[in-house]
Amino acid sequence: xxxxxxxxxxxxxxxxxxxxxxxxxxxxxxxxxxxxxxxxxxxxxxxxxxxxxxxxxxxxxxxxxxxxxxxxxxxxxxxxxxxxxxxxxxxxxxxxxxxxxxxxxxxxxxxxxxxxxxxxxxxxxxxxxxxxxxxxxxxxxxxxxxxxxxxxxxxxxxxxxxxxxxxxxxxxxxxxxxxxxxxxxxxxxxxxxxxxxxxxxxxxxxxxxxxxxxxxxxxxxxxxxxxxxxxxxxxxxxxxxxxxxxxxxxxxxxxxxxxxxxxxxxxxxxxxxxxxxxxxxxxxxxxxxxxxxxxxxxxxxxxxxxxxxxxxxxxxxxxxxxxxxxxxxxxxxxxxxxxxxxxxxxxxxxxxxxxxxxxxxxxxxxxxxxxxxxxxx
Numbered sequence: 439x440x441x442x443x444x445x446x447x448x449x450x451x452x453x454x455x456x457x458x459x460x461x462x463x464x465x466x467x468x469x470x471x472x473x474x475x476x477x478x479x480x481x482x483x484x485x486x487x488x489x490x491x492x493x494x495x496x497x498x499x500x501x502x503x504x505x506x507x508x509x510x511x512x513x514x515x516x517x518x519x520x521x522x523x524x525x526x527x528x529x530x531x532x533x534x535x536x537x538x539x540x541x542x543x544x545x546x547x548x549x550x551x552x553x554x555x556x557x558x559x560x561x562x563x564x565x566x567x568x569x570x571x572x573x574x575x576x577x578x579x580x581x582x583x584x585x586x587x588x589x590x591x592x593x594x595x596x597x598x599x600x601x602x603x604x605x606x607x608x609x610x611x612x613x614x615x616x617x618x619x620x621x622x623x624x625x626x627x628x629x630x631x632x633x634x635x636x637x638x639x640x641x642x643x644x645x646x647x648x649x650x651x652x653x654x655x656x657x658x659x660x661x662x663x664x665x666x667x668x669x670x671x672x673x674x675x676x677x678x679x680x681x682x683x684x685x686x687x688x689x690x691x692x693x694x695x696x697x698x699x700x701x702x703x704x705x706x707x708x709x710x711x712x713x714x715x716x717x718x719x720x721x722x723x724x725x726x727x728x729x730x731x732x733x734x735x736x737x738x739x740x741x742x743x744x745x746x747x748x749x750x751x752x753x754x755x756x757x758x759x760x761x762x763x764x765x766x767x768x769x770x771x772x773x774x775x776x777x778x779x780x781x782x783x784x785x786x787x788x789x790x791x792x793x794x795x796x797x798x799x800x801x802x803x804x805x806x807x808x809x810x811x812x813x814x815x
Contacts, residue, residue: 453478457486458815461496461515462539468502468510487513494519495815515539520582520811523567524804525615526628526797527588528653529553529605532563534570535800539808541638545570546797553605557614564618582811583622585803586615587631589654591671596625600671603689604654624806628799629674633658633665635802636755636792645752649676649743651760652796655701659750677701681741699738702759705731717763736768740775747776747784754784757792758799764791 456476461467473483490496497516501509517538526533530552536545549566553559567584588610590602599610616623633648637660640646644663650656657676659666666673677697678690685694686704698704702713708731709716719728743754756764773786794801 453482454486454489455815457483458490458495458515459812461490461513462812466499466512466514468513470510472513517542518544520580520808521576522582522804522807522811523570523584523621524631524800524802525563525567525584525586526631526800526803527553527563527586527605527607529589532566533797533800534566535797535804536570537801537804537808539812541635541801541805541808543794543797543801543804546800548796553607555607555610555614560614561618564615567619578620581621582807583624584615584619585624585626585631585806586612587626587628587799587803589628589656591675592625592627594667594671599625622807624803626803626806627656627671628652628803629656629658630665630667631799631802631806632656632757632792633660633674633802634805635794635798636660636757636790637663637665638802638805639792640755640790643753645750646755646790647676647746647750647752648674648755648757649700649739650758650798651700651702651756652758652799653702655697656758660752661750676742676746679742679745681738696738696742700735700742705735705760708734713760713763721765733771736771737775740772740778743772743784743789744776744778744780747782751782753788753790755790755792757794759796761792761798762795 457472460472460476469483469487473480494516496513498511499514500512502512517540519539521536521538524535531548531550534547535543537543551562571581588599588607589604590599590607590610592598593600597612599607602608602610612623612625629650632650636646636648637643643660646660648658655677658674678692678695680692680694681696681699682694686698687693688695688698705716706712709728716728719725720732723729746754769786769789772789776784792798
């Protein structure tokens with residue numbers, strides 16, 4: 439093939455990608471808007487729209503209001519052209535979620551199953567995934583891949599858990615799951631997956647600190663619009679910041695880790711009831727004991743946030759299982775206590791709250807293959 443031929447093929451792919459990416463970002467647009475914004479010729483845009491529509495990647499969905507001539511077609515991507523599946527592995531259960539090309543979770547499920555490093559466990563998890571896919575009668579090529587978010591720090595190549603003290607899962611391998619699945623598979627630390635979801639939901643943020651308020655605490659750091667992994671992959675493990683050297687014993691062997699004060703497990707242990715029962719009682723404001731337990735939780739969280747903000751001057755995102763329970767009053771309380779004897783102010787608008795609850799890591803994991811697909815067009 440000639441050099442000119444290669445150049446023409448490359449140019450066509452670039453133009454096709456530009457048109458698709460533009461429609462993806464705008465969500466709804468018209469042919470004229472694409473021509474004007476991308477400064478492409480009308481014939482080039484028309485050719486690429488026809489190609490994308492023939493491939494099933496975009497569709498016409500209604501019309502724009504007329505400005506004097508014919509109504510323009512409203513163009514959108516086909517958001518369910520492909521799907522991605524995320525699995526969230528926890529000590530006593532696992533979550534399954536499926537997302538479309540915008541990262542919207544259209545399916546979530548929680549399946550009680552204590553973790554064990556056995557072939558039977560991995561087969562039960564993957565069988566549940568295959569059952570979901572077959573129940574929806576999806577073709578295999580519709581599924582981009584399966585991403586597993588687990589409570590453990592993964593190797594740089596995302597094939598092995600290097601540190602898994604919570605579930606005693608050190609040594610868990612991607613192959614433990616992938617051998618049973620006919621799809622691409624990916625393994626990630628659940629906290630990093632949560633951070634990826636929050637970055638996806640807040641693309642305007644260049645930097646941020648994510649506090650994952652799950653049953654076990656976790657965290658992630660975003661710098662330069664990327665998840666910071668660190669030399670040994672443990673950047674963001676803020677759960678092991680010591681806030682009281684004489685405090686409770688943590689599963690890591692140290693005392694007074696933030697994990698022992700601000701995880702959902704710690705809150706439920708202090709209250710003696712599940713979180714789903716704790717918060718309705720809290721909002722009734724009838725139990726001084728419940729109110730004090732929550733104040734203690736928020737005080738420890740504010741202390742950690744104040745110190746984290748000194749290290750990384752960026753917004754803080756409260757994410758995970760407990761995040762949807764937070765109210766405006768809670769954020770006001772945190773802000774007030776953040777500023778106690780603090781040299782710098784963290785504005786209330788810089789405290790963000792995630793909305794995906796316990797499914798946050800699983801959804802964030804699923805986005806791995808969504809991003810790869812969008813970038814591949």
